[in-house]
Amino acid sequence: MTRVLECPDCGRRTFYEKRRCLDCGADGLRPRDSGVGIVQAVTAVHVTPDGVSAPNRLGLASFDGDASIIARLEDGLEAGDSVVLETPDGAGSPPRLVPAETDRDRETPTSSGKQ
Structure with missing residues (x-):
């Protein structure tokens, strides 16, 4: 799992x-x-630089503590889906x-499928 930096204060x-x-x-x-x-949010970039396949699907994801990131989005994911950053x-x-x-028993996300 990816690490974030958290303010101690x-x-x-x-x-x-x-x-x-x-x-x-x-x-x-x-x-x-x-x-x-x-x-x-989800978007697709259709004009990409060399070495980047098109369309390049990107997603904006928010995490606890106000951390947000825009990153490549695995196929099939849409707005509202639970994700981890790999x-x-x-x-x-x-x-x-x-x-x-x-975790289907608890109905809470853990770290790799939809909520």
């Missing part, structure tokens, strides 16, 4: 490396698991939003 989270919290200015942001997010190990491979699993 106000709890705001960000996916991007920061020295200080964007909300309160506190130092010492701590790494945390990003958890499960919700796809807020970051490949290989250099040059962009992160992507993939389905979050659902």
